[in-house]
Amino acid sequence: QGQLVESGGGSVQPGGSLRLSCEASGWTPNAMVWFRQAPGKEREGVAAIFTANAKTYYDVSVKDRFTISQENHKKTVYLQMNGLKPEDTAMYFCAASRYGPFGIWSSADMYELWGQGTQVTVSS
Numbered sequence: 222q223g224q225l226v227e228s229g230g231g232s233v234q235p236g237g238s239l240r241l242s243c244e245a246s247g248w249t250p251n252a253m254v255w256f257r258q259a260p261g262k263e264r265e266g267v268a269a270i271f272t273a274n275a276k277t278y279y280d281v282s283v284k285d286r287f288t289i290s291q292e293n294h295k296k297t298v299y300l301q302m303n304g305l306k307p308e309d310t311a312m313y314f315c316a317a318s319r320y321g322p323f324g325i326w327s328s329a330d331m332y333e334l335w336g337q338g339t340q341v342t343v344s345s
Contacts, residue, residue: 223247223334227315230339233305237343241300243315243336250317253298255289256329257311257341264314266327270298278326283309305343312338 229241243253254269268289269278277289286304291297302309315336322331 223250223317223319225315225317225334225336227313227336227339229300230313230341232342232344234345235306235343237305238301238303239305239341240302241313241315241339241341243298243300245296245317245334248319249295250334251320252322252326252332253291253315253317254322254326254332255298255300256314256316257309258314259311262311264329266329267313268300269326280327302341305341307343309341310343311341313341314338 224246225243227243233239250272252269252271255267256264257267258264267280267283268287270289270291272295288301290299316332317334318332324331
């Protein structure tokens with residue numbers, strides 16, 4: 222049985238930085254992804270990493286500001302968020318797929334394991 226535990230959320234001013242962490246226990250994921258969901262909005266994929274080759278994907282809204290990375294043992298991923306904007310405010314969730322995803326990386330249906338979420342608030 223796998224489990225994901227996130228940490229690192231908080232409140233920052235616009236332009237600030239935060240780093241989120243997600244540690245997997247149990248099986249080693251093939252892919253780990255950060256999603257976010259703001260009140261009244263749909264959950265959206267932010268960034269993904271395929272653990273075998275460290276290939277990454279980003280949503281256009283965060284590209285060049287956010288960086289997803291993994292530790293060597295491939296069970297911990299980080300999301301370094303720089304240049305934060307108020308529109309980045311959301312609950313951030315880590316998700317993982319043991320063998321997939323077998324489709325679009327940003328589709329929440331592709332992931333069978335989810336963390337509890339960590340809040341990120343960007344305001345002045």
